[in-house]
Amino acid sequence: MDKKKMYSNWFLVPALTLFTIFFILPMIISFFFSMTVWNFTDFKFVGFDNFKLFFSENSLNIGIKNTLLYAVLTCGLKVVLALLIAVFLTSGIKSKNILRSVVFFPNLVSTIAIGVTFKALMHPSKGLINKVLEFVGIPGADWLGNTKLALFSIIGTDVWKGVSIATVIYIAGIQSIDRVYYEAASIDGANGWKRFWNVTIPLCRPAMNSVILLAFIGGLRSFDLIWAMTGGGPGFATDVMASIVYKQYAAGFYGLSTAGNVIMFLLIAVLAFPLQKYLLSREVD
Amino acid sequence: MKFNKILVLLLTLLLVAGNLSGCSGSKETKSSGKTDQEDRATVTEGETETAAGEASSDSKWEYKEATLTLLTDGEVSLAGLEAVLALAKEKLGITVEVEQRAGGADGDNIVKTRLASGDMADLCIYNAGSLLTALNPSEYFLDLSNEDWIARLDDTFKGAVTIDNAAYGIPMASSQAGGVFYSKAIYKELGLKVPKTWEEFIANCDAIKAAGKTAILGTFSDSWTAQVLFLGDYYNVAAQDPNFAKDFEAGKTKYATNEAGLSSWKKLAETKEYYNEDCLATTYDDGCDIMANGEAGHWIMLTQALSNIYELYGDQVNGIGVFAIPGDDPANQGLTIWMPQAIYGNKNTDKTEDILRFMEFYVSDEALDAYAGSVLPDGPYCIKDYELPDTAYDAVKNDMQPYFNDGRVISALEFITPVKGPGCLAISQACVTGQTTAEESAADYDADCLKQAVQLGLNWE
Numbered sequence: 001m002d003k004k005k006m007y008s009n010w011f012l013v014p015a016l017t018l019f020t021i022f023f024i025l026p027m028i029i030s031f032f033f034s035m036t037v038w039n040f041t042d043f044k045f046v047g048f049d050n051f052k053l054f055f056s057e058n059s060l061n062i063g064i065k066n067t068l069l070y071a072v073l074t075c076g077l078k079v080v081l082a083l084l085i086a087v088f089l090t091s092g093i094k095s096k097n098i099l100r101s102v103v104f105f106p107n108l109v110s111t112i113a114i115g116v117t118f119k120a121l122m123h124p125s126k127g128l129i130n131k132v133l134e135f136v137g138i139p140g141a142d143w144l145g146n147t148k149l150a151l152f153s154i155i156g157t158d159v160w161k162g163v164s165i166a167t168v169i170y171i172a173g174i175q176s177i178d179r180v181y182y183e184a185a186s187i188d189g190a191n192g193w194k195r196f197w198n199v200t201i202p203l204c205r206p207a208m209n210s211v212i213l214l215a216f217i218g219g220l221r222s223f224d225l226i227w228a229m230t231g232g233g234p235g236f237a238t239d240v241m242a243s244i245v246y247k248q249y250a251a252g253f254y255g256l257s258t259a260g261n262v263i264m265f266l267l268i269a270v271l272a273f274p275l276q277k278y279l280l281s282r283e284v285d
Numbered sequence: 286m287k288f289n290k291i292l293v294l295l296l297t298l299l300l301v302a303g304n305l306s307g308c309s310g311s312k313e314t315k316s317s318g319k320t321d322q323e324d325r326a327t328v329t330e331g332e333t334e335t336a337a338g339e340a341s342s343d344s345k346w347e348y349k350e351a352t353l354t355l356l357t358d359g360e361v362s363l364a365g366l367e368a369v370l371a372l373a374k375e376k377l378g379i380t381v382e383v384e385q386r387a388g389g390a391d392g393d394n395i396v397k398t399r400l401a402s403g404d405m406a407d408l409c410i411y412n413a414g415s416l417l418t419a420l421n422p423s424e425y426f427l428d429l430s431n432e433d434w435i436a437r438l439d440d441t442f443k444g445a446v447t448i449d450n451a452a453y454g455i456p457m458a459s460s461q462a463g464g465v466f467y468s469k470a471i472y473k474e475l476g477l478k479v480p481k482t483w484e485e486f487i488a489n490c491d492a493i494k495a496a497g498k499t500a501i502l503g504t505f506s507d508s509w510t511a512q513v514l515f516l517g518d519y520y521n522v523a524a525q526d527p528n529f530a531k532d533f534e535a536g537k538t539k540y541a542t543n544e545a546g547l548s549s550w551k552k553l554a555e556t557k558e559y560y561n562e563d564c565l566a567t568t569y570d571d572g573c574d575i576m577a578n579g580e581a582g583h584w585i586m587l588t589q590a591l592s593n594i595y596e597l598y599g600d601q602v603n604g605i606g607v608f609a610i611p612g613d614d615p616a617n618q619g620l621t622i623w624m625p626q627a628i629y630g631n632k633n634t635d636k637t638e639d640i641l642r643f644m645e646f647y648v649s650d651e652a653l654d655a656y657a658g659s660v661l662p663d664g665p666y667c668i669k670d671y672e673l674p675d676t677a678y679d680a681v682k683n684d685m686q687p688y689f690n691d692g693r694v695i696s697a698l699e700f701i702t703p704v705k706g707p708g709c710l711a712i713s714q715a716c717v718t719g720q721t722t723a724e725e726s727a728a729d730y731d732a733d734c735l736k737q738a739v740q741l742g743l744n745w746e
Contacts, residue, residue: 037739037740037742039421039740040401040421040424041421041424044742046739053736057732058729059708059711059712059729059732059733119566122566123563123566124562124563124565124566125562125563125566126563126566127566142562142563142565142566144565144566145563145564145565145566145718147718147720231390231508232711233505233508233565233711233714234505234565234714234715234718234720235711235712235714235715235716235718235720235721236711236715237715237720246390246394247390247707247708249394249397250390250391250393250394250397250707251393251419251707251708251736251737252393252397252419252420252421252707252740253707253736253740256736
């Protein structure tokens with residue numbers, strides 16, 4: 001099978017050059033500097049000390065734990081909630097166009113603005129959420145001050161913001177399902193639940209896979225919302241990899257923060273790549 | 286259809302015009318005091334429009350028109366700086382364009398990135414001491430040690446901006462102290478006395494708490510405020526162990542194992558039950574309001590807050606008293622003082638001459654008079670022989686000055702040794718909110734300092 005090539009390999013050169021300069025080279029350089037103590041002018045090679053530090057020190061390895069928790073929870077919630085919303089919005093309800101816009105609204109607001117707003121809403125004594133709860137007679141909580149609760153409060157906010165994109169992808173997926181499948185299922189006597197479970201879900205799997213991957217990778221590298229709402233606090237309770245990297249950089253530990261970036265890169269690669277393989281293998285035609 | 290096209294065109298034009306005017310508008314905004322983290326309003330100083338010729342006639346300063354840019358932390362009181370800048374324009378012909386940046390970790394990031402990318406303003410305002418060392422200043426800042434006027438600087442301050450015999454900065458403001466603010470009204474109401482020991486302080490807190498008021502105000506939404514108690518306790522650490530700073534820098538003593546050092550963390554842990562319930566959501570700005578209105582008994586804070594309160598509430602600032610963070614010995618109570626932020630000159634510009642001209646002016650009596658005429662000092666100035674003005678906040682004049690008169694002051698550890706753990710604020714925040722014990726916090730802080738020591742190339746075992 002020696003098929004004759006239509007184009008010369010030289011056609012690859014421009015793209016490859018850009019890719020090498022802006023992606024491969026920085027990656028190699030960052031792998032190198034992650035093993036040094038570096039102050040931009042000189043560096044000292046220290047082997048894997050920076051990585052060891054990341055896994056041994058409480059204030060650093062809490063980031064790995066929190067990042068995973070954050071990614072899994074935001075991803076899971078978005079996948080489930082968005083599917084339900086999308087099914088609702090593709091059913092024959094009235095004014096669904098307006099509802100679709102409403103669902104998409106949170107995504108139009110800047111993440112920092114959302115963070116600042118929710119931080120104010122979640123203020124333990126002056127915030128609207130606790131005021132309303134108080135009015136109803138339920139004792140409020142210190143949403144961002146309680147170390148056990150803070151990360152979950154941010155996760156809730158992230159889901160509120162991010163569920164819209166997932167919904168849009170689902171809506172596209174569900175609308176592309178041929179009506180005949182539903183008709184056939186109805187003729188066979190399938191009720192609404194069975195149609196949802198046996199027709200909608202398998203056939204919108206490509207959409208679901210996109211949602212899972214996007215939400216998961218987005219969760220792994222989340223930073224802005226957390227930084228705006230808690231800055232990683234109280235203490236280190238809501239620190240994720242990205243916020244730790246940012247803080248180490250601010251402290252001038254350039255080698256250490258590069259090591260954090262490398263860990264984040266590996267984490268995303270090691271988790272997202274097999275996940276994608278697995279998800280694609282389960283798609284049906 | 287045609288109508289639609291015209292409409293679209295018009296709307297587009299409107300949008301573009303709106304954007305443009307928005308940009309130019311923000312450039313000219315004179316933002317006083319706080320700015321948002323994102324906001325980098327450029328303040329152009331130049332209200333004193335004096336004709337070029339007449340200004341220089343009777344002055345010893347050479348008049349030559351020039352423009353310098355200056356990057357500053359927007360969270361400090363800028364009224365004094367602005368007064369000096371106006372005078373500099375009049376006397377020297379130097380117009381300084383001020384750009385404000387965020388404080389805290391965001392500010393550190395901005396400064397480091399702009400230095401590394403060669404995008405720093407001609408003048409940069411940043412902390413002295415340990416944080417300056419972390420900038421690698423020999424690469425970026427002018428060495429001022431050969432200027433004649435550098436001799437005017439107070440020795441302690443000069444020490445905090447000197448690295449390897451090169452001095453880099455001049456004081457931007459007066460020095461200040463880390464101490465305990467207390468509400469005179471609440472103290473009077475409950476018949477309390479200014480405490481001389483830590484035990485008496487805790488007893489006062491108990492009394493205020495029992496009266497149903499906030500005993501200690503926590504403003505930990507701005508996490509740096511959580512470390513003031515720890516850092517401000519250094520006088521007591523040094524009183525117990527005079528060699529602490531030296532041994533600590535050499536890696537010979539640790540907070541977790543040194544009794545004097547550990548006692549600071551114990552104090553932090555001990556205060557956790559006295560804070561307001563929403564302390565993690567309360568900001569530094571809120572704190573200024575709360576203290577000015579006498580709604581909390583104590584606030585452990587840097588005295589720069591006096592100026593912030595004065596700017597907002599005027600004479601209400603005199604309802605606040607200050608005492609040093611108490612130790613165990615009633616006979617030896619002393620104040621831990623902070624060096625002001627410093628002004629550094631960018632080495633990599635062609636404006637070196639103007640920068641030096643401006644700096645010499647900034648530390649002159651004339652400029653200091655203008656500074657002091659605009660904002661009252663939070664502590665003594667770091668210029669030799671320049672006396673505090675008679676008008677000062679009561680807290681500075683009556684409460685702080687005696688410590689200085691008796692020599693019972695020491696500068697905070699970060700100005701004595703370059704080793705300061707950058708995680709100090711978060712570790713303190715975790716400690717005062719009861720997430721970690723004093724011992725755990727001390728150990729965390731030691732680990733954090735070890736990272737700094739490694740970065741600085743110190744040989745810690």
